[in-house]
Amino acid sequence: MDSTFQSLEKITPKSFFSLENPLILALLLIAIIMLVTYIYYRYVIIPMRKKHLQEQENLKLQQAELMALFAELAPDPIFRFDENGKIVLANNSAHNIFPHKILVGEHVEVVLPFVKSFDIQDLISHNKTVNYTTLLGDKYYQFLIASVPKFKMCQVYGRDITDLKKTERDLKIALEKAEESKKLKEFFLSQISHEIRSPLNVITGYSDLLMQELHDKSSEYNDILRSIINNSKRLYRTFDLMLNMSQLQTGKYEARFERINLLAMMSTIVNEFRTFADEKNLKLNLINRLEEDNTITADHYSIAQIFINLLDNAIKYTPHGKVEILLYRDHNNVCVDVRDTGIGISKEYQEKLFTPFSQADMSYTRPYEGTGLGLALVKIFIDLNRAKIKVNSEPGGGTTFTIILSGDKKWGIQK
16 A cells, blocks of 8 residues: 555656556556447447348348238238228239229228128227128129238138039038928828728738638638738838838937837737748747746837847748747846748848848849848847847858847847
Protein backbone atom coordinates (compact mmCIF):
# COMPACT_ATOMS: atom_id res chain seq x y z
CA MET A 1 0.00 0.00 0.00
CA ASP A 2 2.79 2.38 0.90
CA SER A 3 4.66 1.56 -2.28
CA THR A 4 1.55 2.36 -4.38
CA PHE A 5 1.15 5.76 -2.81
CA GLN A 6 4.83 6.35 -3.21
CA SER A 7 4.60 5.57 -6.97
CA LEU A 8 1.64 7.93 -7.33
CA GLU A 9 3.50 10.65 -5.49
CA LYS A 10 6.30 10.34 -8.00
CA ILE A 11 3.91 11.02 -10.99
CA THR A 12 4.55 14.41 -12.49
CA PRO A 13 2.21 16.29 -14.88
CA LYS A 14 4.42 15.19 -17.74
CA SER A 15 4.42 11.51 -16.83
CA PHE A 16 0.65 11.47 -16.05
CA PHE A 17 -0.28 11.03 -19.70
CA SER A 18 2.47 8.54 -20.47
CA LEU A 19 1.96 4.80 -20.74
CA GLU A 20 3.89 4.41 -17.57
CA ASN A 21 0.79 5.61 -15.79
CA PRO A 22 -1.23 2.41 -14.92
CA LEU A 23 -4.51 4.28 -15.16
CA ILE A 24 -3.84 5.45 -18.68
CA LEU A 25 -2.71 1.96 -19.62
CA ALA A 26 -5.90 0.39 -18.20
CA LEU A 27 -8.09 2.93 -20.00
CA LEU A 28 -6.25 2.30 -23.24
CA LEU A 29 -6.74 -1.46 -22.94
CA ILE A 30 -10.46 -1.01 -22.22
CA ALA A 31 -10.82 1.24 -25.27
CA ILE A 32 -9.02 -1.29 -27.48
CA ILE A 33 -11.29 -4.12 -26.26
CA MET A 34 -14.42 -2.07 -26.85
CA LEU A 35 -13.25 -1.11 -30.32
CA VAL A 36 -12.51 -4.74 -31.26
CA THR A 37 -15.90 -5.80 -29.85
CA TYR A 38 -17.68 -3.07 -31.83
CA ILE A 39 -15.85 -3.94 -35.05
CA TYR A 40 -16.65 -7.68 -34.60
CA TYR A 41 -20.31 -6.97 -33.85
CA ARG A 42 -20.65 -4.40 -36.65
CA TYR A 43 -18.92 -6.30 -39.40
CA VAL A 44 -19.46 -9.96 -38.37
CA ILE A 45 -22.45 -10.46 -36.08
CA ILE A 46 -24.84 -8.01 -37.73
CA PRO A 47 -24.19 -9.29 -41.30
CA MET A 48 -24.63 -12.89 -40.11
CA ARG A 49 -27.91 -12.01 -38.41
CA LYS A 50 -29.15 -10.16 -41.49
CA LYS A 51 -28.21 -13.12 -43.66
CA HIS A 52 -30.06 -15.52 -41.36
CA LEU A 53 -33.17 -13.34 -41.32
CA GLN A 54 -33.01 -13.01 -45.08
CA GLU A 55 -32.74 -16.78 -45.47
CA GLN A 56 -35.74 -17.26 -43.19
CA GLU A 57 -37.71 -14.71 -45.17
CA ASN A 58 -36.75 -16.37 -48.44
CA LEU A 59 -37.81 -19.76 -47.05
CA LYS A 60 -41.18 -18.34 -46.00
CA LEU A 61 -41.61 -16.79 -49.43
CA GLN A 62 -40.75 -20.10 -51.08
CA GLN A 63 -43.24 -21.94 -48.87
CA ALA A 64 -45.87 -19.32 -49.61
CA GLU A 65 -45.19 -19.63 -53.33
CA LEU A 66 -45.38 -23.40 -53.14
CA MET A 67 -48.66 -23.24 -51.22
CA ALA A 68 -50.03 -20.71 -53.69
CA LEU A 69 -48.88 -22.93 -56.57
CA PHE A 70 -50.42 -25.96 -54.87
CA ALA A 71 -53.73 -24.14 -54.49
CA GLU A 72 -53.52 -22.79 -58.02
CA LEU A 73 -52.86 -26.18 -59.61
CA ALA A 74 -55.24 -28.17 -57.39
CA PRO A 75 -57.85 -30.09 -59.42
CA ASP A 76 -60.58 -29.02 -57.01
CA PRO A 77 -61.90 -25.45 -56.62
CA ILE A 78 -60.41 -23.36 -53.79
CA PHE A 79 -61.62 -19.93 -52.66
CA ARG A 80 -60.42 -17.56 -49.98
CA PHE A 81 -62.50 -14.65 -48.67
CA ASP A 82 -62.04 -12.11 -45.90
CA GLU A 83 -64.28 -11.24 -42.95
CA ASN A 84 -66.37 -8.96 -45.19
CA GLY A 85 -67.06 -11.79 -47.63
CA LYS A 86 -64.81 -10.44 -50.36
CA ILE A 87 -62.99 -13.10 -52.42
CA VAL A 88 -59.23 -12.56 -52.27
CA LEU A 89 -58.13 -15.79 -53.97
CA ALA A 90 -59.61 -18.25 -56.46
CA ASN A 91 -57.60 -20.97 -58.19
CA ASN A 92 -57.82 -22.18 -61.80
CA SER A 93 -60.37 -24.88 -61.00
CA ALA A 94 -62.62 -22.27 -59.39
CA HIS A 95 -62.37 -20.10 -62.51
CA ASN A 96 -63.21 -23.12 -64.67
CA ILE A 97 -66.51 -23.53 -62.81
CA PHE A 98 -67.35 -19.85 -63.33
CA PRO A 99 -65.63 -19.00 -66.65
CA HIS A 100 -67.66 -15.83 -67.24
CA LYS A 101 -67.12 -14.24 -63.83
CA ILE A 102 -64.31 -12.21 -62.32
CA LEU A 103 -63.98 -13.97 -59.00
CA VAL A 104 -61.29 -12.02 -57.13
CA GLY A 105 -62.91 -8.98 -55.58
CA GLU A 106 -66.44 -10.35 -55.95
CA HIS A 107 -68.57 -11.03 -52.89
CA VAL A 108 -68.56 -14.73 -52.02
CA GLU A 109 -72.38 -14.89 -51.69
CA VAL A 110 -72.73 -13.88 -55.35
CA VAL A 111 -70.52 -16.78 -56.46
CA LEU A 112 -71.51 -19.32 -53.80
CA PRO A 113 -75.08 -18.44 -52.70
CA PHE A 114 -75.15 -21.11 -49.99
CA VAL A 115 -72.70 -19.01 -47.90
CA LYS A 116 -75.72 -16.80 -47.04
CA SER A 117 -76.79 -19.62 -44.72
CA PHE A 118 -73.79 -18.93 -42.45
CA ASP A 119 -72.60 -15.96 -40.38
CA ILE A 120 -69.09 -15.24 -41.67
CA GLN A 121 -68.09 -13.25 -38.56
CA ASP A 122 -69.27 -16.09 -36.33
CA LEU A 123 -67.36 -18.66 -38.39
CA ILE A 124 -64.10 -16.72 -38.10
CA SER A 125 -64.39 -15.67 -34.46
CA HIS A 126 -65.25 -19.18 -33.26
CA ASN A 127 -62.89 -21.05 -35.61
CA LYS A 128 -65.69 -23.14 -37.08
CA THR A 129 -65.66 -25.61 -39.98
CA VAL A 130 -68.80 -26.44 -41.96
CA ASN A 131 -69.71 -28.74 -44.86
CA TYR A 132 -72.27 -28.03 -47.56
CA THR A 133 -73.35 -29.90 -50.69
CA THR A 134 -74.89 -27.97 -53.57
CA LEU A 135 -75.66 -28.19 -57.28
CA LEU A 136 -73.65 -25.84 -59.53
CA GLY A 137 -74.82 -26.10 -63.11
CA ASP A 138 -75.19 -29.81 -63.81
CA LYS A 139 -72.65 -30.97 -61.23
CA TYR A 140 -72.79 -31.62 -57.52
CA TYR A 141 -70.08 -30.15 -55.31
CA GLN A 142 -69.27 -30.66 -51.66
CA PHE A 143 -67.69 -27.57 -50.08
CA LEU A 144 -65.72 -27.35 -46.84
CA ILE A 145 -65.57 -23.87 -45.30
CA ALA A 146 -62.65 -23.64 -42.85
CA SER A 147 -62.12 -20.43 -40.89
CA VAL A 148 -58.65 -18.95 -40.23
CA PRO A 149 -59.08 -16.59 -37.24
CA LYS A 150 -55.42 -15.50 -37.27
CA PHE A 151 -55.83 -13.82 -40.66
CA LYS A 152 -59.57 -13.08 -40.28
CA MET A 153 -60.54 -15.00 -43.38
CA CYS A 154 -62.04 -18.29 -44.56
CA GLN A 155 -60.83 -20.95 -46.95
CA VAL A 156 -63.34 -22.84 -49.12
CA TYR A 157 -62.35 -26.24 -50.49
CA GLY A 158 -64.64 -27.80 -53.10
CA ARG A 159 -64.92 -31.35 -54.42
CA ASP A 160 -66.83 -32.62 -57.45
CA ILE A 161 -69.08 -35.44 -56.17
CA THR A 162 -71.27 -35.82 -59.26
CA ASP A 163 -70.18 -39.41 -59.85
CA LEU A 164 -70.66 -40.21 -56.17
CA LYS A 165 -74.17 -38.73 -56.28
CA LYS A 166 -74.96 -40.75 -59.39
CA THR A 167 -73.73 -43.93 -57.70
CA GLU A 168 -75.76 -43.07 -54.60
CA ARG A 169 -78.86 -42.50 -56.73
CA ASP A 170 -78.32 -45.76 -58.63
CA LEU A 171 -77.88 -47.63 -55.34
CA LYS A 172 -81.07 -46.08 -53.99
CA ILE A 173 -82.99 -47.14 -57.10
CA ALA A 174 -81.48 -50.62 -56.88
CA LEU A 175 -82.42 -50.84 -53.19
CA GLU A 176 -86.00 -49.76 -53.96
CA LYS A 177 -86.21 -52.38 -56.70
CA ALA A 178 -84.78 -55.01 -54.36
CA GLU A 179 -87.32 -54.09 -51.67
CA GLU A 180 -90.11 -54.25 -54.23
CA SER A 181 -88.82 -57.58 -55.51
CA LYS A 182 -88.63 -58.93 -51.96
CA LYS A 183 -92.22 -57.88 -51.30
CA LEU A 184 -93.36 -59.45 -54.56
CA LYS A 185 -91.51 -62.66 -53.69
CA GLU A 186 -93.08 -62.79 -50.24
CA PHE A 187 -96.52 -62.07 -51.69
CA PHE A 188 -96.03 -64.70 -54.39
CA LEU A 189 -94.88 -67.36 -51.92
CA SER A 190 -97.71 -66.66 -49.51
CA GLN A 191 -100.30 -66.65 -52.30
CA ILE A 192 -99.05 -69.77 -54.06
CA SER A 193 -98.67 -71.51 -50.73
CA HIS A 194 -102.31 -70.77 -49.93
CA GLU A 195 -103.46 -71.78 -53.41
CA ILE A 196 -101.62 -75.10 -53.23
CA ARG A 197 -102.18 -75.95 -49.56
CA SER A 198 -105.95 -75.68 -49.83
CA PRO A 199 -106.38 -78.32 -52.57
CA LEU A 200 -103.66 -80.48 -50.95
CA ASN A 201 -105.63 -80.50 -47.71
CA VAL A 202 -108.72 -81.58 -49.64
CA ILE A 203 -106.77 -84.32 -51.47
CA THR A 204 -105.22 -85.60 -48.24
CA GLY A 205 -108.52 -85.48 -46.36
CA TYR A 206 -110.51 -87.40 -48.98
CA SER A 207 -107.67 -89.88 -49.43
CA ASP A 208 -107.73 -90.61 -45.69
CA LEU A 209 -111.49 -91.16 -45.86
CA LEU A 210 -111.13 -93.50 -48.83
CA MET A 211 -108.38 -95.46 -47.07
CA GLN A 212 -110.63 -95.96 -44.07
CA GLU A 213 -113.49 -97.12 -46.31
CA LEU A 214 -111.29 -99.47 -48.37
CA HIS A 215 -109.04 -100.65 -45.54
CA ASP A 216 -110.32 -104.20 -45.55
CA LYS A 217 -111.41 -104.40 -49.19
CA SER A 218 -108.46 -103.72 -51.46
CA SER A 219 -104.81 -103.50 -50.51
CA GLU A 220 -103.98 -102.28 -54.04
CA TYR A 221 -106.18 -99.21 -53.63
CA ASN A 222 -104.78 -98.66 -50.15
CA ASP A 223 -101.25 -98.50 -51.56
CA ILE A 224 -102.33 -96.02 -54.21
CA LEU A 225 -104.11 -93.80 -51.67
CA ARG A 226 -101.17 -94.01 -49.29
CA SER A 227 -98.91 -92.84 -52.10
CA ILE A 228 -101.28 -89.93 -52.84
CA ILE A 229 -101.30 -88.92 -49.17
CA ASN A 230 -97.52 -89.18 -48.78
CA ASN A 231 -96.76 -87.19 -51.93
CA SER A 232 -99.30 -84.55 -50.95
CA LYS A 233 -97.60 -84.22 -47.58
CA ARG A 234 -94.20 -84.03 -49.26
CA LEU A 235 -95.38 -81.23 -51.55
CA TYR A 236 -96.88 -79.50 -48.51
CA ARG A 237 -93.54 -79.69 -46.67
CA THR A 238 -91.66 -78.41 -49.75
CA PHE A 239 -93.65 -75.19 -49.61
CA ASP A 240 -93.09 -75.05 -45.86
CA LEU A 241 -89.33 -75.24 -46.50
CA MET A 242 -89.41 -72.39 -49.01
CA LEU A 243 -91.58 -70.20 -46.78
CA ASN A 244 -89.39 -70.89 -43.75
CA MET A 245 -86.20 -70.04 -45.62
CA SER A 246 -87.79 -66.87 -47.01
CA GLN A 247 -88.91 -65.76 -43.53
CA LEU A 248 -85.49 -66.46 -42.03
CA GLN A 249 -83.60 -64.65 -44.81
CA THR A 250 -85.81 -61.56 -44.54
CA GLY A 251 -85.80 -61.54 -40.74
CA LYS A 252 -89.59 -62.03 -40.56
CA TYR A 253 -89.51 -65.16 -38.42
CA GLU A 254 -90.37 -64.50 -34.76
CA ALA A 255 -89.41 -67.18 -32.24
CA ARG A 256 -91.71 -67.84 -29.26
CA PHE A 257 -89.99 -69.74 -26.47
CA GLU A 258 -92.13 -71.87 -24.18
CA ARG A 259 -92.12 -75.07 -22.16
CA ILE A 260 -92.54 -78.08 -24.47
CA ASN A 261 -93.32 -81.72 -23.71
CA LEU A 262 -90.63 -83.31 -25.86
CA LEU A 263 -92.06 -86.85 -25.76
CA ALA A 264 -95.54 -85.71 -26.79
CA MET A 265 -94.15 -83.61 -29.66
CA MET A 266 -91.95 -86.43 -30.94
CA SER A 267 -94.85 -88.91 -30.76
CA THR A 268 -96.96 -86.62 -32.95
CA ILE A 269 -94.14 -86.27 -35.50
CA VAL A 270 -93.45 -90.01 -35.62
CA ASN A 271 -97.15 -90.76 -36.18
CA GLU A 272 -97.20 -88.26 -39.04
CA PHE A 273 -94.36 -90.13 -40.77
CA ARG A 274 -95.74 -93.60 -40.06
CA THR A 275 -97.33 -93.88 -43.52
CA PHE A 276 -94.03 -92.94 -45.21
CA ALA A 277 -92.21 -95.70 -43.34
CA ASP A 278 -94.96 -98.21 -44.10
CA GLU A 279 -94.80 -97.35 -47.81
CA LYS A 280 -91.10 -98.39 -47.83
CA ASN A 281 -91.55 -101.28 -45.35
CA LEU A 282 -89.29 -99.56 -42.81
CA LYS A 283 -89.50 -99.95 -39.06
CA LEU A 284 -90.06 -96.59 -37.39
CA ASN A 285 -89.44 -96.61 -33.62
CA LEU A 286 -89.59 -93.93 -30.94
CA ILE A 287 -87.51 -94.93 -27.88
CA ASN A 288 -87.86 -92.87 -24.71
CA ARG A 289 -85.15 -93.18 -22.04
CA LEU A 290 -85.94 -89.90 -20.37
CA GLU A 291 -87.19 -90.02 -16.81
CA GLU A 292 -90.25 -88.16 -15.56
CA ASP A 293 -89.13 -84.67 -16.62
CA ASN A 294 -89.12 -84.60 -20.43
CA THR A 295 -89.89 -80.90 -20.93
CA ILE A 296 -87.59 -78.34 -22.54
CA THR A 297 -87.76 -74.59 -23.16
CA ALA A 298 -87.65 -73.84 -26.89
CA ASP A 299 -89.48 -72.39 -29.87
CA HIS A 300 -92.09 -75.06 -30.58
CA TYR A 301 -92.40 -74.56 -34.34
CA SER A 302 -88.68 -74.49 -35.13
CA ILE A 303 -87.88 -77.46 -32.83
CA ALA A 304 -90.62 -79.47 -34.54
CA GLN A 305 -89.24 -78.50 -37.96
CA ILE A 306 -85.79 -79.75 -36.95
CA PHE A 307 -87.05 -83.27 -36.31
CA ILE A 308 -89.53 -83.24 -39.21
CA ASN A 309 -86.69 -82.52 -41.64
CA LEU A 310 -84.30 -85.00 -40.03
CA LEU A 311 -86.94 -87.75 -39.99
CA ASP A 312 -87.96 -86.97 -43.56
CA ASN A 313 -84.34 -87.34 -44.70
CA ALA A 314 -83.83 -90.50 -42.67
CA ILE A 315 -86.80 -92.22 -44.32
CA LYS A 316 -85.96 -90.85 -47.78
CA TYR A 317 -82.37 -92.11 -47.75
CA THR A 318 -83.07 -95.48 -46.11
CA PRO A 319 -84.06 -98.09 -48.72
CA HIS A 320 -84.49 -100.85 -46.14
CA GLY A 321 -84.02 -101.46 -42.43
CA LYS A 322 -85.21 -99.09 -39.75
CA VAL A 323 -85.33 -95.51 -38.49
CA GLU A 324 -85.16 -94.78 -34.76
CA ILE A 325 -85.61 -91.72 -32.62
CA LEU A 326 -83.98 -92.01 -29.21
CA LEU A 327 -84.67 -89.59 -26.34
CA TYR A 328 -82.18 -89.72 -23.46
CA ARG A 329 -80.09 -87.78 -20.97
CA ASP A 330 -76.32 -87.48 -21.20
CA HIS A 331 -75.25 -86.12 -17.80
CA ASN A 332 -77.48 -83.00 -17.53
CA ASN A 333 -78.09 -82.71 -21.29
CA VAL A 334 -81.41 -83.59 -22.92
CA CYS A 335 -80.43 -85.31 -26.19
CA VAL A 336 -82.21 -86.73 -29.22
CA ASP A 337 -80.68 -89.17 -31.72
CA VAL A 338 -82.22 -89.64 -35.18
CA ARG A 339 -80.73 -92.89 -36.48
CA ASP A 340 -81.19 -94.73 -39.75
CA THR A 341 -79.69 -97.72 -41.56
CA GLY A 342 -79.62 -95.87 -44.87
CA ILE A 343 -77.02 -95.05 -47.51
CA GLY A 344 -74.90 -92.87 -45.21
CA ILE A 345 -73.01 -89.64 -45.94
CA SER A 346 -69.47 -89.33 -47.25
CA LYS A 347 -66.89 -87.37 -45.21
CA GLU A 348 -66.44 -84.92 -48.11
CA TYR A 349 -70.13 -84.01 -48.22
CA GLN A 350 -70.43 -83.75 -44.43
CA GLU A 351 -68.39 -80.52 -44.61
CA LYS A 352 -71.15 -78.81 -46.63
CA LEU A 353 -74.05 -80.75 -45.15
CA PHE A 354 -75.87 -77.64 -43.89
CA THR A 355 -75.33 -75.49 -47.01
CA PRO A 356 -78.61 -74.39 -48.69
CA PHE A 357 -79.57 -76.17 -51.94
CA SER A 358 -76.71 -78.67 -51.63
CA GLN A 359 -77.06 -82.42 -52.09
CA ALA A 360 -74.55 -85.24 -52.25
CA ASP A 361 -75.69 -85.97 -55.81
CA MET A 362 -76.41 -82.74 -57.74
CA SER A 363 -77.01 -84.39 -61.13
CA TYR A 364 -80.36 -84.36 -62.94
CA THR A 365 -80.44 -88.15 -62.74
CA ARG A 366 -80.00 -88.29 -58.97
CA PRO A 367 -82.02 -91.12 -57.39
CA TYR A 368 -83.36 -89.06 -54.45
CA GLU A 369 -85.59 -86.01 -54.74
CA GLY A 370 -85.43 -82.88 -52.61
CA THR A 371 -84.71 -79.14 -52.61
CA GLY A 372 -81.55 -79.21 -50.51
CA LEU A 373 -83.10 -76.82 -47.97
CA GLY A 374 -83.99 -79.25 -45.19
CA LEU A 375 -80.65 -79.53 -43.39
CA ALA A 376 -79.84 -75.85 -43.99
CA LEU A 377 -83.04 -74.97 -42.11
CA VAL A 378 -82.18 -77.53 -39.43
CA LYS A 379 -78.88 -75.72 -38.73
CA ILE A 380 -80.56 -72.30 -38.65
CA PHE A 381 -83.27 -73.55 -36.27
CA ILE A 382 -80.62 -75.28 -34.12
CA ASP A 383 -78.79 -71.94 -33.72
CA LEU A 384 -82.08 -70.13 -33.10
CA ASN A 385 -82.80 -72.43 -30.14
CA ARG A 386 -79.18 -72.31 -28.90
CA ALA A 387 -78.96 -76.07 -29.36
CA LYS A 388 -76.16 -78.20 -30.81
CA ILE A 389 -76.04 -80.81 -33.55
CA LYS A 390 -73.48 -83.29 -34.86
CA VAL A 391 -73.53 -86.10 -37.39
CA ASN A 392 -71.91 -89.51 -37.38
CA SER A 393 -72.07 -91.33 -40.69
CA GLU A 394 -70.22 -93.47 -43.22
CA PRO A 395 -71.26 -94.44 -46.76
CA GLY A 396 -73.36 -97.59 -46.53
CA GLY A 397 -73.28 -97.56 -42.72
CA GLY A 398 -76.29 -95.40 -41.89
CA THR A 399 -76.44 -91.99 -40.26
CA THR A 400 -76.97 -90.69 -36.74
CA PHE A 401 -77.81 -87.05 -36.02
CA THR A 402 -77.40 -86.11 -32.35
CA ILE A 403 -79.06 -82.96 -31.01
CA ILE A 404 -78.51 -81.45 -27.56
CA LEU A 405 -81.58 -79.42 -26.64
CA SER A 406 -80.81 -78.31 -23.07
CA GLY A 407 -78.13 -78.58 -20.41
CA ASP A 408 -74.49 -77.48 -20.48
CA LYS A 409 -74.37 -78.32 -24.25
CA LYS A 410 -71.08 -80.25 -23.92
CA TRP A 411 -70.67 -83.39 -25.98
CA GLY A 412 -70.42 -86.56 -23.94
CA ILE A 413 -70.58 -90.26 -24.89
CA GLN A 414 -73.27 -90.99 -27.46
CA LYS A 415 -75.88 -93.44 -26.19
